[in-house]
Amino acid sequence: MRSTKITKIAALLAALSMSGFVLTACSSGETDAETSDTEIVIDDETPAEGESSADSETESEAPAEDDDTTEAETEAETEAESDAETEAGSETEAESEAETESGSETEAESEAETEAESDTEAETGDAEANTLMPLIDSMTASGEWPSLMEVTDAQMIKDFFLVDVSDETYEETIFMQCPMSATMTEIIIIKSTDVDAAVEALTARQEKAQNTDAFYPADVERAGASIVGSEGDYAYFILADGASEAEDALVEAIKAL
Numbered sequence: 570m571r572s573t574k575i576t577k578i579a580a581l582l583a584a585l586s587m588s589g590f591v592l593t594a595c596s597s598g599e600t601d602a603e604t605s606d607t608e609i610v611i612d613d614e615t616p617a618e619g620e621s622s623a624d625s626e627t628e629s630e631a632p633a634e635d636d637d638t639t640e641a642e643t644e645a646e647t648e649a650e651s652d653a654e655t656e657a658g659s660e661t662e663a664e665s666e667a668e669t670e671s672g673s674e675t676e677a678e679s680e681a682e683t684e685a686e687s688d689t690e691a692e693t694g695d696a697e698a699n700t701l702m703p704l705i706d707s708m709t710a711s712g713e714w715p716s717l718m719e720v721t722d723a724q725m726i727k728d729f730f731l732v733d734v735s736d737e738t739y740e741e742t743i744f745m746q747c748p749m750s751a752t753m754t755e756i757i758i759i760k761s762t763d764v765d766a767a768v769e770a771l772t773a774r775q776e777k778a779q780n781t782d783a784f785y786p787a788d789v790e791r792a793g794a795s796i797v798g799s800e801g802d803y804a805y806f807i808l809a810d811g812a813s814e815a816e817d818a819l820v821e822a823i824k825a826l
Contacts, residue, residue: 704758714754756807757774760802760803
């Protein structure tokens, strides 16, 4: 009987031991599961932090790349502007050179035109040279004569010399005068179809010279010794030192025509 009780007690203890083992195992299993779950949660969260770090690095790198791009664009724009300025400077220089060349060409053309005008004037002057000038030269070739200037203004000739060059009977006329008032000298030659009328006009000039224009004593003397005459179709008035010798030279020159 006692043996039976001990056996029961031993069995009960064994059963209790098994129950405690089972409880301990279950408790340990739950703890391991929780630990495992916690680890899973941590593992799940860790990559998120990694991603955040990666994003931060990407964001950090992105501005750097933007800065590099901006600097590159700025340099490119600066170079482009510099090239544009250089091209503009080259164009301006080219335009300046073109203007200079154009100015040189214009100046050359102007000089050429001036030379052409001078040549034309010289030719015109030669063409318009008074045909009676050789007669004047024949008179002034001998003796001493002051510088003489041809007077061509029709109004001045009419007012001062009292000769109307528009007279239809006058074929050719020449009026020579010394521009120096201190030396009164005049030679007038008129080729006319009415020589007597021409002589009359020249006589009026002689009288004005003697009575009005001559002022200095030497001029009064020259005017008093002045000569009005004619030869063939020519009438003439000579007021100069040595007027008689000048008349002889003129008459010979007219006869030689």
